Amino acid sequence: MKKDEELLYHLVQEINDAIYSMDSHFIKLHQNLVTDDLSPKQIILLDFIEKNSQVTIGQIASYLNITSSAVGQLVSKLEEQQYVTRRINPENRREIFVSLDTSGFKYFEREEEIKRFIISKYYSKLELSELVQLKEVIQKLNQIVIKEGTIDALNDHHLKKGEL
Template sequence: MEQHDEKIYQIVQDINEAIYSMDSHFVKVYQHLVTDDLSAKQMILLDFINKNSNVTIGQIAQYLNITSSAVGQLVSKLEEQNYLSRRINPENRREIFVQLDVAGVKYFEKEEEIRRFIVSKYYSKLEMGELEQLKFIVEKLSGIVLKESALDEE
């Protein structure tokens, strides 16, 4: 069984190295297209808000696993740069929604443009069946990770 575990470990290492190498290449080659000087936490916050509508400070705090005060500071800094804006929930005036502002929308428009370019330049070289297999495997692994993570939290 140990030899089997070692083989799995090596295969996963090879996969991770290939993905890291590919991602590093994309960052080096395309970083000039994204001029935004954002921290990793700021990018994660923007991505969360982009994928969810009517996000509150509390929801962001829970997602990032930080205090509401820390979220307020992050949001304020991004608000100064026009990435985010806040608005009062008309149904509950004590609740504030955070949403993308002009610079935030532009950030994701540029990101989409880069993604489409990468797909056309690289992924389009794969056969449709290979892409479907890759998608299936990645989604299956993601499901396993999320299921196991949920079990760990119980």
């Protein structure tokens, strides 16, 4: 049984190394193609808005796990550069909606171009059946991770800080 565990460990390590190497390459490529000077938190905020069309300051605060005041500062900086726009909810004047603005839409148009470039340069070299299989395996692993939950897994194996 110990031999199987070692084999599993080494296989997973090789997978993780390959993914890390590939992600590092894609990040470097992405950085060379993107002209926007955005912080990681600003990018996460823009992604959240783009996926949800219109969000409130409270929703952003909850999603980013920061205060509404901190969200206000983050949104103000993005608003100055026309990445986002704010407007008061006409039905609840204490609520502020945040949505993408001109620079925000341009940012995501450029992101789409970069994705298509990466797909044509790299993923297109794989067979369609390989891509389908890759997608299925990654989705299956993702479902296992979601089902098991990180905190539950740590508690189940008694792996707490200092016990590793």
